[in-house]
Amino acid sequence: MNVILCATRGGEASIKTQERAIEMTKERGGRLVFIFVSDARFLDKYSAPRVPGMDEEMKNMGEFLLLMAKERAEKAGVESDYVVREGDFKTALVEAAKEVGASLIVLGRPADDNLTTLEYLEQQLSPAIKAETGIETIVV
Amino acid sequence: MRQSVLRYAFALLCLLCAVGLLVPGPDSAHGQGDGQEQSTLLGFLLTEQGQAIAEAEIEVFLDGEEEPVVTAESHEDGLWEAALPRPPEQSVEIEVIHPHYNTWTYELEPEEVAVLSQGESVNLGEVNLDYSYTLGFWVASLTFLAVLLLIAFEKMPNATAALFGVAVVFAVTFFGSKLLSDLYVFNFERALTYINWEVIFLVMGMMIVVSVIEGTxxxxxxxxxxxxxxxxxxxxxxxxxxxxxxxxxxxxxxxxxxxxxxxxxxxxxxxxxxxxxxxxxxxxxxxxxxxxxxxxxxxxxxxxxxxxxxxxxxxxxxxxxxxxxxxxxxxxxxxxxxxxxxxxxxxxxxxxxxxxxxxxxxIKDINVLRKSLLVFALTIVVFAMGEGLEMVPAVTALLAATVMLVWVETDVHKMLNLVDWTTLVFFMALFMLVGAIQEVxxxxxxxxxxxxxxxxxxxxxxxxxxxxxxxxxxxxxxxxxxxxxxxxxxxxxxxxxxxxxxxxxxxxxxxxxxxxxxxxxxxxxxxxxxxxxxxxxxxxxxxxxxxxxxxxxxxxxxxxxxxxxxxxxxxxxx
Known part of the structure; x- marks a missing residue:
């Protein structure tokens, strides 16, 4: 079965990515799986204590965002599901892609068209994932 | 077993700290005599702004002698006292020395000398010393500014930046001042007097109390x-x-x-x-x-x-x-x-x-929530009543933390992990650093x-x-x-x-x-x-x-x- 894995968050830019992934799933047929990679390690750079349970809260927030994406997909008649992972983005993405048997990974274009991020996504992350898993990655 | 011992040991430590903070310290009256009459010189040393100057050295010279007959040191409240080993015959000169103030010298008036000659005391009252902007002043000031910038621009965590600042001050004091005495800022003993332990214990106690509630x-x-x-x-x-x-x-x-x-x-x-x-x-x-x-x-x-x-x-x-x-x-x-x-x-x-x-x-654990809210409510009541009981807030916080540990959340390792030691270290280093710029x-x-x-x-x-x-x-x-x-x-x-x-x-x-x-x-x-x-x-x-x-x-x-x-x-x- 054709499975598209779409890495997403909330926000206007993410909604565009979700809509594009929904369209592509409709065109190709199959199932759409949304993924949110939660990473609360950025909080460590602050002097305030790391709140116990903060990782859990971030994951809950991710699940909520993906539930909304799922509702959006189902409204468009696309079968969908979601997974929430923790830690390094690339590692989590690769693991999830293998697990769900993804045939395509969809990533969102940076909201502010940040060229450095875009370059990283297109020229470093996508080829690295392709090399490791053989799965095509596109930035929409 | 080990956990239980640790738990009670920590509870005991909290209680001891609480009692230590609650019990008033010994009477701080200075220089109580032994009944024998002795000529004494005394006075207060203050900054230009009227703040007490501690650890200034006072040297007293009698009758034109080159060596001081007595030396004394000013206390935290700026008071200094020098008991003369013998009554003066002709003259008395005083020299006040402090690394961060201009040296002050004073020759007593003949009538003041006469009073001392009769075995009585002379109070010179308040003396304001002028700042001496030494190299130590610039080092401490620029270090403090650098720490503020490091924190503002997130170049270092707060605690590291403050510790770095303190380390610079000590390095300059202990190594630099050996080469150039002007670099002296303050010694370790003096630095410790600037740490406000009441703040440290209040923050620590409240961290334990609050973290239990936050987890619910x-x-x-x-x-x-x-x-x-x-x-x-x-x-x-x-x-x-x-x-x-x-x-x-x-x-x-x-x-x-x-x-x-x-x-x-x-x-x-x-x-x-x-x-x-x-x-x-x-x-x-x-x-x-x-x-x-x-x-x-x-x-x-x-x-x-x-x-x-x-x-x-x-x-x-x-x-x-x-x-x-x-x-x-x-x-x-x-x-x-x-x-x-x-x-x-x-x-x-x-x-x-x-x-x-x-x-x-x-709600993750209703039982813990109920207990912790009860302890917290009582803590607030005791905070409010604390003034009447002459109990400092740090004592209340430590007692509350102890109750939390014994009654609500008994895993001592978890509790101690919830204490943000980084912040406590930051506070201690910051107190010393602020002390340094105050000192200079x-x-x-x-x-x-x-x-x-x-x-x-x-x-x-x-x-x-x-x-x-x-x-x-x-x-x-x-x-x-x-x-x-x-x-x-x-x-x-x-x-x-x-x-x-x-x-x-x-x-x-x-x-x-x-x-x-x-x-x-x-x-x-x-x-x-x-x-x-x-x-x-x-x-x-x-x-x-x-x-x-x-x-x-x-x-x-x-x-x-x-x-x-x-x-x-x-x-x-x-």
Whole structure:
């Protein structure tokens, strides 16, 4: 079965990515799986204590965002599901892609068209994932 | 078994600390004689601003001799006493030496010499020494500035930056001054006297108490209830969230409160199709403003309370209405600023999303919540009664922490992990660093300059402190700023009639440092951490977006706070 894995968050830019992934799933047929990679390690750079349970809260927030994406997909008649992972983005993405048997990974274009991020996504992350898993990655 | 022993050992340590803080120290009267009559010279050494000078060396020369017959050292209150081994015959000369002040010499008048010759004492009264701006002054001052910059630009964690500053000061004192005596700042023993242990133990005790409550899911539940109570009406939602955040921040740690409330607030905003910033910005501001209502609400209040002996009740009585007025001002501005988006709210959310919200906001352990809230409520009562019992707040916090450990959360490893040792180390290093700039005369110089500007005008004092500290807090970390401003405020208060007893300028410092933290996104960790979480959810909170609301709100709230303080102490009196 054709499975598209779409890495997403909330926000206007993410909604565009979700809509594009929904369209592509409709065109190709199959199932759409949304993924949110939660990473609360950025909080460590602050002097305030790391709140116990903060990782859990971030994951809950991710699940909520993906539930909304799922509702959006189902409204468009696309079968969908979601997974929430923790830690390094690339590692989590690769693991999830293998697990769900993804045939395509969809990533969102940076909201502010940040060229450095875009370059990283297109020229470093996508080829690295392709090399490791053989799965095509596109930035929409 | 090992865990149980550790638990009781920690409880015992807390109790010992509490008892140690509660029991009054020995009588600090100096130089009690043994009944034998002896000629004694005494006096007080003060800075140009009237603050006591400790550890100055006093040498007394009799009858033109080249070697001093006696040497003495000034105490913490500036008092010095020198008992003469024999009565003088012709003359007495005194030399006062301190690394950071110009040497003061004085030859006693013939009539004073005559008094000493008869075996009686001579009191030279208060002597003000002039600062000597040594190389040590510049090293300590520039190091302090560098630490502020390192913290402001996030080049180092706060604790590391403060420790780095202290290390520079000690390195210069112990290595540099051997080559060039002018580099001397202060020794380790002197540095330790600047650490306020009352603050350290109060912060530590409250960390244990609060962390238990935070782990129960109470804040997430409250945020969800805000959504339910408001029935999704954004105006009501903002007001309820502001009230909840204010109350939580007044009683607990505001950074943690916000961290726990941000994810669920984001979820509510997204579900209602509101920009999350429209709920997060008022929450951030309420948490920064609300904390100043109580002694334990912000670290700056803990510092100010311990320094100026302002009690839990004093903060509550003198700040609450000012805080409420500032919150009303802030809320009205936010509602006006976001009026367009609030009118486009979604009418309801899907049952699936509602169920998920409810699930994310579940209380994790109702039994722990009940117990911890009971302990916390009793703690607040004891804080309020503490003044009558002559019990310092640190004792209350330590007792509460002990009860939590023995009765509510008995895993000692978990409890000690919840103590933010980094912050405690930061406080200790910061106290020493502020001590260094106080020792070399930087704070006295700033105080003198501000004293010239403010004079004895109360209105000028309140506005200069509240607005001045407020604007500086836009970008400077408010804890080191408040810590370094305390002696300045003490000096300014001494110049203004009634300000010493009312402590109005200390309240101004409290309001300025907390409200000023709302000015820029970089003004406080609460702001930055909230922005970080929002960004990870896909809703970046930019500097500009924040500043469009925060700058006018901060200016307005600082003015409202200042006016309240003047009304409270000038019109209502007391």
């Amino acid at each position: 899911g109470l804040f997430q539940w409250l945020a969800f209830m805000a959504y339910r109570w408001s029935r999704g009406q954004p105006v009501i939602l903002v007001v309820v969230l502001v009230i909840i955040t204010t109350l939580a921040s007044a009683l607990l740690d505001n950074v943690t409160t916000m961290l726990l409330m941000v994810p669920i607030t984001l979820e509510i905003a997204i579900a209602l199709n509101l920009p999350p910033t429209s709920l997060l910005i008022p929450e951030i501001m309420a948490s920064n403003i609300g904390g100043i209502t109580t002694l334990i609400g912000t670290p700056t209040n803990i510092l100010i309370g311990a320094y100026a002996k302002i009690s839990f009740n004093d903060f509550l009585v003198n700040q609450t209405i000012g805080v409420l007025l500032a919150l009303i001002t802030m809320t009205l501005y936010v509602l006006w600023h976001f009026r367009a988006v609030f009118s486009q709210v979604e009418k309801g959310i899907s049952p699936t999303l509602y169920a998920k919200l409810e699930q994310n906001a579940k 005369g930087l704070i006295g110089t700033i105080a003198g300059f501000m004293g010239d500007v403010v004079g004895n005008n109360l209105y000028a004092g309140v506005f200069v402190i509240t607005l001045g500290v407020g604007f500086l807090s836009f970008s400077i970390a408010n804890i080191p700023l408040a810590a370094s401003m305390l002696p300045v405020v003490e000096y300014l208060s001494g110049n203004i009639s009634g300000a010493v007893s009312s402590k109005i300028l200390y309240y101004g410092l409290s309001m300025g440092s907390a409200m000023g933290g709302n000015g820029f996104l970089i003004g406080g960790e609460t702001n930055l951490m909230t922005a970080g979480i929002a960004e990870r959810a896909g809703y970046p909170l930019s500097f500009g977006k924040f500043a469009r609301v925060s700058i006018p709100v901060t200016i307005l709230t600082l003015i409202v706070g200042s006016l309240w303080l003047l009304f409270r102490f000038e019109v209502l009196g007391g």
